[in-house]
Ligand SMILES: [Fe+2]
């Protein structure tokens with residue numbers, strides 16, 4: 001008499017499939033159900049206080065005598081992201097360059113921005129031959145695959161915020177890197193007529209093709225601040241206060257293909273409404289004192305602190321001062337999310353949705 005065959009259990013079948021590098025989709029059903037209501041925020045809300053960062057940067061000067069191409073940069077690791085990153089797509093850090101020092105020229109497919117914390121305009125970054133002076137609060141782009149070196153010919157240390165799209169690019173496995181051939185620093189475009197920044201303003205040479213992406217742009221604070229002051233009189237966003245996006249002047253689009261930079265003013269006592277969005281952000285406190293509440297966590301911040309807000313986490317900002325404004329520089333990954341149509345906000349979509357001011361009615365003051 002034939003022996004009755006025992007029915008294979010689902011568990012042993014799953015194991016069999018795993019051994020031949022296959023999976024039944026039913027294994028993921030719990031994961032899919034867990035996505036009802038959206039993703040869990042990836043990474044923690046976390047703050048790196050300036051006092052601590054500044055002390056460690058000073059120590060780094062002693063232990064790392066010359067920065068060379070490695071850069072004397074301290075990177076912020078989100079404690080809830082074991083694979084690295086300040087958020088799941090971006091890496092933030094503070095870089096220091098000592099008096100007389102050069103950070104050698106190189107290029108990589110990782111896009112980066114620099115926001116100057118300490119500099120006097122004689123410190124500079126060269127991007128694809130374009131010399132960009134670094135004054136306090138200037139924003140300088142080193143877009144993907146552009147040659148860049150940093151030079152400090154002054155007698156003082158200089159510092160700036162770095163934000164790169166490292167975790168996103170590593171996720172795509174696209175890290176290319178190249179040191180500049182044969183020299184520590186790259187050649188500089190000396191003639192004004194050769195400056196690329198000249199081609200990104202109100203006019204451009206009619207006889208040239210135009211480069212629209214990955215331009216080596218410098219957003220000088222002396223140009224940005226008056227615009228911020230002018231718009232500070234407007235209602236701003238209920239969720240972000242007076243937040244301005246640094247745009248690519250050639251496309252009208254975000255600062256870079258992967259990163260959008262913002263400067264944000266919170267008026268004295270201003271408290272923004274709570275919201276959440278599918279983009280994550282990293283912040284640098286330019287000035288003032290406030291609190292950012294992310295979920296259950298409150299982060300009190302003051303000048304030069306840095307902090308991270310993960311994606312899809314409810315958050316609000318408070319300017320704790322009743323008399324002083326607060327200024328926040330931030331970088332977000334909305335361009336990545338938006339490129340594939342995945343940008344969402346709750347409780348309502350506020351980004352780029354308000355109407356421009358109407359022309360006043362005749363006789364209105
Ligand atoms: Fe670099």
Ligand SMILES: [Fe+2]
Pocket residue numbers: 239240275276277315
């Ligand atoms: Fe937000």
